[in-house]
Amino acid sequence: MPESAPDGWALVDIKAVGICGTDYHILEGKHPFLNYPRVIGHELSGRVAETTGTWSQGQLVVVNPYLSCNACRACRRGKPNCCSNIEVLGVHRDGGLCARIAVPQENLYPATGLTDLQAAMVEFLAIGAHAVRRAALSGEDRVLVTGAGPIGIGTALFARLSGAEVHLLDVSRTRLNQATEKFGFKDTHLVGNDILSAPLQDGFDVIFDATGNAQAIEAGFSLLAHGSRYVLVSVVKETICFSDPEFHKRETQIIGSRNATGEDFEAVMSAIRASRIDTDALCTLTVRFEDLQSRINDLAKDREALIKAIVTF
Incomplete structure (x- = not known):
């Protein structure tokens, strides 16, 4: 677990992680962009571990898992979601199915008015x-x-x-x-x-x-x-x-259509706050982190009946 973060990054204590088709494909060896071994988890909500920059300790955030280079042509043209050198948490680099993660501060969005579970659903809805x-x-x-x-x-x-x-x-x-x-x-x-x-x-x-x-x-x-x-x-x-x-x-x-941008994350959070998206209907079940290892294979087999399973810490 990281104890410090590089300049411009922040430590986030993970609160909830959505499990999605990408994670099941990784489990089954079917994802085209992944090298093993890998810590999965890219649908993330968490709380800032310590005050840094404009972020306050304990503040609930949504994590944008798409780490862009900010230098390639796509990034310069305002399309970081399809960055030439993109690294997606849980795919190209280790993700957030863990207690704490370090991420660039620019990849955090304040989840004001959302619950831990709702914040973990923002990323997949942003897609x-x-x-x-x-x-x-x-x-x-x-x-x-x-x-x-x-x-x-x-x-x-x-x-x-x-x-x-x-x-x-x-x-x-x-x-x-x-x-x-x-x-x-x-x-x-x-x-x-x-x-x-x-x-x-x-x-x-x-x-x-x-x-x-x-x-x-x-x-x-x-x-x-x-x-x-x-x-x-x-x-x-x-x-x-x-x-x-x-x-x-x-x-x-x-x-x-690849990934999502900050504009999409904000649109989703706005829709959730305005009750235009029923997040209770989307969340099929929650699984405690310590129980996931014994349940992940069954979740993968029962995908037909699942909309969203969320791991909680």
Whole structure:
């Protein structure tokens, strides 16, 4: 456990850590950007360990886990989320599933008005908020979110807040039922059904993929309307293939959405404070840190029934 931090950094005592698909992929050896061994944990809330800079001891903070270089072209153009030399906590360098962590002060955001658990949910919701902002949605857009896991649900919630008509597609009826019962999404579709029957025969103006599955991403191209946008939120190891004539005749835009920026973190915290996001519905269960080792494999197996599991300290 670090006892001191470099200049410009701060020590943070971790209070809660969300477990997400990335962590399960790491557990299963499926993450494309990771070298082992690694301490996981990037959905982090904590309290400042000692007063430093503008931060006060005991202050609740959200940790932005994307450590950018502030020097590459992307950083200079205000896009630190896709920094050429990015290091993501829990992926490229050890993360926050531990008692204390040192992070750059610029990667901390005050979690005023939030609980420890809510603060630990900001990062994964920011992924969806960033994707929705990248898509530049309007109230006239018909949206399909493929994959009704945590990232997909977060994306759907912010797409709905934009005023768009939101549909969800998934292979799991359990996940779709949760989306309806917990969050009120009525337009849900099970993979294998004819989704393009009337009145959806023209397709979707915007599709967000949150499946982490190459075949699902490729299948999504056929569901796009003419003049549409395809936002790839999930990342896969495989090469993605699509028909160029179908792509061109639709004048489709393909948009990669990676991580999130401070603007997205602030938007999520504002939505939580205003009760526009139901964090109680998002948090399926909590696990004490000392119990995680005995439960992590079961959590990985039971992902269909989980929205968000949060580790507490």
